[in-house]
Amino acid sequence: MRLSLPIRTDKIRLRDREQFLTRLAVLMKEGYLLPVALNLLLPMHTSKLEVALVGITAILKEGGNAAEILKFLGFKEHVLFPVEIAESHGRLAESIDSIGNSFARTERVQKKLKNILIYPVSLLIFTSILFLFFRTSYVPNLTEMMNSMQSGEETSGVPAYLLSLPDFFIAIFASVALSVFVFGQLLKQQAVERQITWLLSIPIIRRFMKLYWSHLLARELGTLLHSGISMQESLDLLQRQNYHKTIQFMARMSHEELMMGQSFSRSLEHVAFVSKDMPAFVQHGEMTGYLGKELILYSEVLMEQIEQQTQQLLRIIQPSFFIIIAICIIGAYLAILMPMYNLVHTI
Template sequence: MLNALKTTLLHWKRQVVINRERWTIKKQSEFFEVLADLLDAGFSLKQALTTTTRLFSTGKLDIQKIEAELSHGEAFSTGIKPYISKSSYYQIMISEKYGGLNKSINQLGKLMAVRVKQKKQLKQLLQYPIILMGLLIVLYIGIQQFILPEINYSQLGTTSNSGIKVIIVKSIIGLFSSLLIGYGIKIIIRVSRQTTMNRHVWYCQIPVVGKIYKDYCHYYLTFNLGLLLSSGLNLNKICDYLNQFDQESLLYQLGRQLTQHFEKGGNTKQMIDKNPLFPKELTIFLEKGNTLEVMSQELLIFSELTYRKFESSVEKMMVYVQPIAFIIVAACIVGLYLAILLPMYQTMEEIK
């Protein structure tokens, strides 16, 4: 258990070091949106990057490094890799190699803009509940330090039953809290030791947010699959291509699983049905018998619709954030009242 916890902490430490170089979501959003607009206006990628360096005061050196990589014959995806997430990197790499780079950058810009908007909205929704929670914590500390000691002192000359009850209640709460924390640590360790694909599958199974995360996975996979099919690659060649990716990436692990499944004589439908990361509709697209070009167009349209569904689901979830936060605050207020009134009530009963 201790070794597993140490391994998890080391993994997180490495992730923190990697993330220090990565751009913020807001910065990525601004960069991709501006770059997409310039590419749509007819600029070449190099011209668009040069113009972008003039428009951005922060991150100028990073963009110049990407320009330098391009000048030395490196791919755009290679240059931008340190500054974006692994999933975004592979999306750009696929589109750069097989076509649709403008569309891919445009999609990333929209996705990042939505995330920035959601983050801002979440901050606004939670601002008042967090202030209330802070006041409650101060009030709780005040009660623990000043009011409860006075009540306990007044109970010294009375029966010790109430004191015993308080000790029992505190012991139960302490035990429950310890079990909850221990279970939480166990889940974190277990999830961190899973493969990337199993981790994503687990995310999809989390109540409430799991469905939203699943919509995002469906968008991400169908968009990339659509780009690969548009280049003329069939499923077997796509699997071979994905097997060249980083072994920790989701696309590599999905490609590896598909390859092993086909080698055992399995069909596509079985694979899609048992893996929640694939949308069930994918079976229909793959079994219609259309050409790769038509299939890719259908998948790209489907990915756009899935993305809109993802956006809509997030907006609906945001509506419930503040009410849930207020319910938690209300429960804490009730708990504080009970913490004050119950000992006082017990004292009054004993005095009688």
């Protein structure tokens, strides 16, 4: 059930969200009800305790669920989606614990990316400022001196375009960032089928998205099946959730083929945006009768693959920035040494 959340002027911001989810899972495993666990944890994670408690109370009075409460506390769809599904199979505490671990992985990757980028990006910006000062103060004087020492057609100044290399690279990065922002805004306005088509048309993103979507589908469907819920009912639950449109679309496609007598593994063969080995893996689970457990295992394997590919990508980013900075410095040397070399030959 979708609720209209309490109107609030202050946005609830939780501190240490990873710790919040982990502690919430521990308390619920110990037998605490969700409202009681939240009352215990919120004083440690927000300075707007009264606003948070009033909002949570209003949600509970309207019959709201855990997903609605976490949405009120500022969590995004990648957290709300598995929480809503978890309330269907009754393993909310285990799901929140798993979400907390995934949250920790994401935080580690983001922190590592920040640490990798902060030094080379700062160095590139500093280099650009230094070269700007060099072009406006030093180059005109050097060019004037060389013009006074040379004459006629032999006159050649400092090739200032080489000193504009940092500006060129920064302009490229700014253009890419703007393009990504515009693409993201346009993507949100499209139907889910077109969103999938657009994302799969980008070579770098295509494999990540296939792995990520397959991971989500395998994790949530596997958990539902492992809890004793039938395949048709599980797919129906995934269709009715509203937090992840792509999984909703995938579940609808598979459910339609299931109603036509096809197996789940066969239906996945017609889905172009799942990992290529997923149909074979699902078929093995159907044959052994342990599809739920094997899907959960498969989702963990996919998450490991996502982490490995992310680490490989991060290892490329920092050296690329240093190569760009090296090109800028070499350009600066050439900008000064080439005219000097020409001047020596004219003396």
